[in-house]
Amino acid sequence: MQAAGELGVEGEGVWLALGTVLMLLGMVYFIAQGWGVQDPRQKEFYIITILIPGIAAASYLSMFFGFGLTEVPLTNGRVVDVYWARYADWLFTTPLLLLDIGLLAGASNRDIGALVGLDAFMIVTGLAATLMKVPIARYAFWTIxxxxxxxxxxxxxxxxxxxxxxxxxxxxxxxxxLRNLILVTWALYPIVWLVGTEGVAAVGLFTETLLFMVLDVTAKVGFGFILLRSRAIVGEESAPTPSSEEAAAD
Structure with missing residues (x-):
């Protein structure tokens, strides 16, 4: 078991380092893609999407260096290593993901706000499940x-x-x-929690960290890559308007 505050250079530290690098590469790529963009709506998407892997990279780097890691002694005698920094990451990045897809869909501010509020409740109760010392309380908050x-x-x-x-x-x-990507990846998070060290411990911290890293990179960098390469975003400035098409026809 890795002690809290210990540099994670072995074991799960490999996946934390890889997660940091992949998030940073995603952020740099999105910055390069958005460099010089003038359209206000495109700028909005780029700023939001750049922030997502940027925040995640900071979270992964802090976990790699042992910050954001604590030990939770359970009443059944088991001690669980908990990366609470992961939940801090999700509390900021998941609302940004929902804002991105909400703006793309043209959803109302009320609907986006409602979904972001529900998302925050989901993350906070998930963190509570992780920090509870009584096993039945952990599963109760996980269920909520x-x-x-x-x-x-x-x-x-x-x-x-x-x-x-x-x-x-x-x-x-x-x-x-993007909607289907969120549906699939987000639905897997509670399953990984349940089978990982914070749940029934069917898999160890090494495998759990790998699974969370793959989900995080897919849900953040993969999401941004699809969004910012789509014609729905990058093609707006160059796409002909109906009036220009009519003029060309005439």
Whole structure:
């Protein structure tokens, strides 16, 4: 077991270092892609999307150096290593992801705000599940957090999809891909928690950290890559307007 505050250069530290590098590469790539963008709406997407892997990179780097790691002694005698910095990361990055897809869908500020509030509740109750010392309390808060996640994903699928129904084909296609990416990756997080060291400990900290890293990179860098390379975003300035098409036809 790695002691809290110990430099994670072995074991799970490999995955924390890799996660840091991949998040930084994603952030730098998004900055390079957005360099010189003038359109205000495009700038908004780039700023939000750049912040997501940037925050995650800081979180992964802090975990690699042992900050954001604590030990939780359970009442059954087991001691659990908990990376609470991961939850701090999610508390900032997941609302930004929802803001990105909400803006793409054209959802109302009220609906985006409701989903962000539900998301914050999901993360906070998930953190509570992780820090509880009584096993039954851990699973109780895990259940509450998972139920909140199911409501969130349902809201995303129904309400945001309805808002996106009026989009052009490129934007609608991008929205559908990103929505499905969120649905799949986010649904896997509570499963990894449950089978990992914070749950039933079916897998060790090494494997758990690997799984969370893969999910984080996919849900953040993968999300941004799809969004910022889509014609729904990068093609707006160059795409012809109906009036210009009519003029060309004339």
């Amino acid at each position: 957090s998972t139920i909140a996640m199911l409501f969130l994903l349902y809201f995303l699928f129904v309400v945001f999809s309805e808002a996106a129904s009026d989009l052009d084909e490129d934007s609608k296609s991008t929205f559908n891909v």
